[in-house]
Amino acid sequence: MAKKGLVSPIYSLLFVAFLSINCHAADANERKVHIVYMGGRPKGEFSAATTHHSMLQGVLGSASSAKKSLIYSYLSFNGFAAKLTDEEVRRFSEMEGVIRVIPNHILKLHTTRSWDFIGFTNDNVGAKLEGDVVVGLLDTGIWPEHESFNSQELGAPPSKWKGTCQGANFTCNNKIIGGRYYNSEDWYDGEFKSPRDSEGHGTHTSSTAAGDRVPGASYYGLANGTARGGAPGARIAIYKVCWLFGCATADILAAFDDAIADGVDIISVSLGSDWPLAYDEDPIAIGAFHAMKYGILTSNSAGNSGPWPYSVSNYAPWTLTVAASTIDRKFVAKAVLGDGQVFTGISINSFELLGKSYPLAWGGDAANYSAGASQDLSRYCFTGFLNSYKVEGKIVYCETLWDGTGVLLANGVGTIMADDEITDFAFNYPLPATQISTSDGEKVLDYIRTTENPTATILLGETWTDYMAPYVVSFSSRGPNPITPDILKPDLTAPGVDIIAAWSPVAPPSIDWEDPRSVEYNIISGTSMSCPHASGAAAYVKAAHPEWSAAAIKSALMTTATVVDPKKHEDLEFAYGSGQINPAQAKDPGLVYDANETDYINFLCKQGYNTTTVRLITGDNSSVCTSTKPGPAWDLNYPSFSLAMEDGQPIYGVFTRTVTNVGSPTSTYTGFASTQPGFTIVVEPNILSFSALGEKKSFTVKVSGQKISQQPITSVNIIWKDSDNKYVVRSPVVVYNVLPTPYSPYYYTSQKKPTFQRPSMYHKNAILGRN
Numbered sequence: 001m002a003k004k005g006l007v008s009p010i011y012s013l014l015f016v017a018f019l020s021i022n023c024h025a026a027d028a029n030e031r032k033v034h035i036v037y038m039g040g041r042p043k044g045e046f047s048a049a050t051t052h053h054s055m056l057q058g059v060l061g062s063a064s065s066a067k068k069s070l071i072y073s074y075l076s077f078n079g080f081a082a083k084l085t086d087e088e089v090r091r092f093s094e095m096e097g098v099i100r101v102i103p104n105h106i107l108k109l110h111t112t113r114s115w116d117f118i119g120f121t122n123d124n125v126g127a128k129l130e131g132d133v134v135v136g137l138l139d140t141g142i143w144p145e146h147e148s149f150n151s152q153e154l155g156a157p158p159s160k161w162k163g164t165c166q167g168a169n170f171t172c173n174n175k176i177i178g179g180r181y182y183n184s185e186d187w188y189d190g191e192f193k194s195p196r197d198s199e200g201h202g203t204h205t206s207s208t209a210a211g212d213r214v215p216g217a218s219y220y221g222l223a224n225g226t227a228r229g230g231a232p233g234a235r236i237a238i239y240k241v242c243w244l245f246g247c248a249t250a251d252i253l254a255a256f257d258d259a260i261a262d263g264v265d266i267i268s269v270s271l272g273s274d275w276p277l278a279y280d281e282d283p284i285a286i287g288a289f290h291a292m293k294y295g296i297l298t299s300n301s302a303g304n305s306g307p308w309p310y311s312v313s314n315y316a317p318w319t320l321t322v323a324a325s326t327i328d329r330k331f332v333a334k335a336v337l338g339d340g341q342v343f344t345g346i347s348i349n350s351f352e353l354l355g356k357s358y359p360l361a362w363g364g365d366a367a368n369y370s371a372g373a374s375q376d377l378s379r380y381c382f383t384g385f386l387n388s389y390k391v392e393g394k395i396v397y398c399e400t401l402w403d404g405t406g407v408l409l410a411n412g413v414g415t416i417m418a419d420d421e422i423t424d425f426a427f428n429y430p431l432p433a434t435q436i437s438t439s440d441g442e443k444v445l446d447y448i449r450t451t452e453n454p455t456a457t458i459l460l461g462e463t464w465t466d467y468m469a470p471y472v473v474s475f476s477s478r479g480p481n482p483i484t485p486d487i488l489k490p491d492l493t494a495p496g497v498d499i500i501a502a503w504s505p506v507a508p509p510s511i512d513w514e515d516p517r518s519v520e521y522n523i524i525s526g527t528s529m530s531c532p533h534a535s536g537a538a539a540y541v542k543a544a545h546p547e548w549s550a551a552a553i554k555s556a557l558m559t560t561a562t563v564v565d566p567k568k569h570e571d572l573e574f575a576y577g578s579g580q581i582n583p584a585q586a587k588d589p590g591l592v593y594d595a596n597e598t599d600y601i602n603f604l605c606k607q608g609y610n611t612t613t614v615r616l617i618t619g620d621n622s623s624v625c626t627s628t629k630p631g632p633a634w635d636l637n638y639p640s641f642s643l644a645m646e647d648g649q650p651i652y653g654v655f656t657r658t659v660t661n662v663g664s665p666t667s668t669y670t671g672f673a674s675t676q677p678g679f680t681i682v683v684e685p686n687i688l689s690f691s692a693l694g695e696k697k698s699f700t701v702k703v704s705g706q707k708i709s710q711q712p713i714t715s716v717n718i719i720w721k722d723s724d725n726k727y728v729v730r731s732p733v734v735v736y737n738v739l740p741t742p743y744s745p746y747y748y749t750s751q752k753k754p755t756f757q758r759p760s761m762y763h764k765n766a767i768l769g770r771n
């Protein structure tokens with residue numbers, strides 16, 4: 001189960017999250033599923049289950065309650081999932097060795113509509129030099145024969161390309177020009193020993209970044225349209241580092257090494273750690289640093305651990321961190337009862353019942369007592385708890401969101417599930433299914449109880465327009481940055497909800513891992529899906545400006561991002577960063593905030609790293625920290641501004657920045673800052689005149705104001721506009737009170753040493769999950 005939990009976040013969360021429904025008293029004593037993380041597994045012999053059980057017994061008081069509470073002991077890291085009350089959560093949080101206790105949340109994964117929605121229409125794509133750009137993806141592999149990767153229009157790979165295709169039965173073509181696989185654990189659970197994708201995830205992300213245009217792509221007719229990547233003319237190189245068990249850090253580092261040597265231009269990494277790692281222990285931060293030295297931007301998923309603050313992963317300043325937001329299309333499916341009541345639910349329902357009505361039963365009336373179920377369990381229709389005699393041939397009403405296998409395996413026809421937990425993205429199921437609100441659910445139950453022969457049908461899924469879009473989805477990980485409070489993360493947001501893209505024909509087409517059907521395109525959600533949107537956009541910018549540094553491309557994407565409505569997000573930039581990507585505009589940003597290796601080393605030294613630890617990151621013995629004086633990160637030339645204040649301190653920070661002119665050779669920009677009660681922003685000078693391309697000008701931003709306390713976030717924008725009104729270069733400035741968090745071991749104000757053993761990337765068992 002734990003192993004399965006790593007298969008796909010969407011999947012694991014379904015399993016973990018929904019097991020909590022057994023207890024339903026709504027108070028602090030309610031036991032909710034939490035994951036208790038203790039980092040990497042201790043070396044040598046270690047019985048995780050025994051250790052975790054005795055920890056739980058210590059806190060919960062008895063062996064039997066510990067046994068009841070424990071859901072999983074994870075195999076790939078030292079941690080477990082258990083049902084805990086608020087008080088028990090507090091006690092675990094204070095325990096030596098416990099890194100983090102996080103409540104369960106729902107992750108979700110990944111285009112026919114998404115590029116159009118962000119204003120990047122087909123007319124924009126396919127820059128002349130796009131064929132020279134190679135997007136490297138660290139993922140689950142790719143399905144090389146898929147239509148999305150078989151364009152006949154592409155010529156031979158660019159001459160700089162040094163990559164290769166390895167593994168049996170895996171042939172590259174002019175779209176997929178590289179394929180390698182890595183499995184240091186030597187653990188193949190029936191998977192292809194090649195870059196071929198058996199899970200679907202890597203095929204999906206690759207086609208989103210750089211897939212060909214394929215008309216008539218759909219999921220059983222749903223979302224029918226032309227599927228395409230952000231840079232459909234670019235090449236793909238796949239580095240398979242993720243397997244059913246997860247993505248091993250040793251493999252991730254090896255893949256970065258190869259991708260750089262092969263000559264990729266952009267690296268897309270839709271995976272990450274669920275707990276914060278210092279930069280010198282984070283394989284993605286280290287790999288991305290090496291890539292940055294070669295001008296390669298790494299685009300990362302922010303993680304699917306939202307909406308909790310400090311949940312963002314992949315927060316190194318030399319990488320792009322991408323949150324996930326909605327597009328204006330949502331998937332619904334209607335349930336129609338025998339008495340004519342119609343309830344619209346959330347679901348990607350691929351099944352057509354042709355309007356035929358079936359008997360309707362309540363899971364609570366169909367407990368399989370010999371399986372140990374009672375009404376209190378079977379009402380949720382958990383797998384194995386339904387009596388097939390009672391549900392065979394029927395549509396079953398269930399009181400929670402589940403993957404549908406409970407009803408399917410008991411020979412039910414379909415399921416109407418009532419749940420209010422997840423309402424901003426949809427799942428696809430192995431049988432006709434829809435998810436309605438709990439208040440509608442009460443009406444369904446009432447109908448069942450008051451009707452002699454209740455019946456229902458579920459209609460084929462539909463797509464509706466979501467006028468609220470874009471907004472950042474609940475599961476998208478949020479800032480503040482857990483390690484460097486002065487660097488705003490995530491950097492921006494991109495479509496990551498209900499995204500249709502290519503799929504592996506041998507991967508399940510629904511959240512039921514056993515679903516035997518096969519599809520060419522699948523609809524999934526996650527920051528894993530938003531990340532390759534940003535990678536595709538970065539490839540588009542790179543094609544237009546092959547000589548730009550990683551920081552310049554990143555700056556272009558950030559400063560041109562579309563403003564996201566702050567009223568829809570109480571956590572503001574901690575949800576969406578600089579805004580929603582706008583690739584068409586990013587090609588021509590006017591000014592960029594550039595930075596190089598030296599700048600990042602100076603940043604690290606100020607964060608408390610020394611020559612030894614900096615070399616762990618740079619991989620370069622010649623890197624030195626000239627000054628070890630710790631200080632804030634205010635002078636790293638970052639395209640956004642973050643001012644983390646300790647509680648009760650007056651607001652004060654002075655940032656220095658340098659912009660490089662990449663717009664019109666002769667131009668004059670004026671700087672503006674929006675206003676916000678409580679603090680003042682002074683930009684100096686506020687006029688920058690350029691007389692050549694590549695010319696650099698510096699300015700300072702002084703932020704000052706009254707004392708603030710318990711301020712989760714407040715923000716303004718600094719905007720540079722040129723006198724021709726051609727360019728708008730926007731950067732958010734956020735001010736907030738930083739919590740004394742254990743995740744900021746190097747933060748200069750809290751002189752605390754970390755009290756936990758961080759998992760080491762050098763430990764063979766350190767496994768990361770995909771996002």
Ligand SMILES: *[C@@H]1O[C@H](CO)[C@@H](O)[C@H](O)[C@H]1NC(C)=O
Pocket residue numbers: 169
């Ligand atoms: C190669 O892979 C394809 C796609 O899975 C499969 O149809 C074919 O049988 C495989 N050939 C070999 C020799 O494994």
Ligand SMILES: *[C@@H]1O[C@H](CO)[C@@H](O)[C@H](O)[C@H]1NC(C)=O
Pocket residue numbers: 216218220221224225
């Ligand atoms: C998708 O749309 C195209 C063009 O409108 C149509 O020809 C095709 O049959 C549709 N495919 C499905 C599966 O509905």
Ligand SMILES: *[C@@H]1O[C@H](CO)[C@@H](O)[C@H](O)[C@H]1NC(C)=O
Pocket residue numbers: 368370371384386387388389410
């Ligand atoms: C009840 O559960 C048991 C044990 O899982 C299973 O063998 C049996 O087939 C189930 N009975 C029905 C009627 O579904």
Ligand SMILES: *[C@@H]1O[C@H](CO)[C@@H](O)[C@H](O)[C@H]1NC(C)=O
Pocket residue numbers: 595596597598599
């Ligand atoms: C990096 O940029 C700085 C200016 O910010 C410059 O002084 C330095 O020489 C550059 N270093 C390298 C290695 O290019």
Ligand SMILES: *[C@@H]1O[C@H](CO)[C@@H](O)[C@H](O)[C@H]1NC(C)=O
Pocket residue numbers: 609610611612613
């Ligand atoms: C550098 O920092 C590490 C970790 O904080 C520490 O163990 C090491 O002793 C330091 N090295 C030097 C030369 O100060």
Ligand SMILES: *[C@@H]1O[C@H](CO)[C@@H](O)[C@H](O)[C@H]1NC(C)=O
Pocket residue numbers: 621
């Ligand atoms: C880098 O440091 C390592 C460890 O101290 C040493 O073995 C190696 O020779 C050094 N390389 C260079 C080029 O100085």
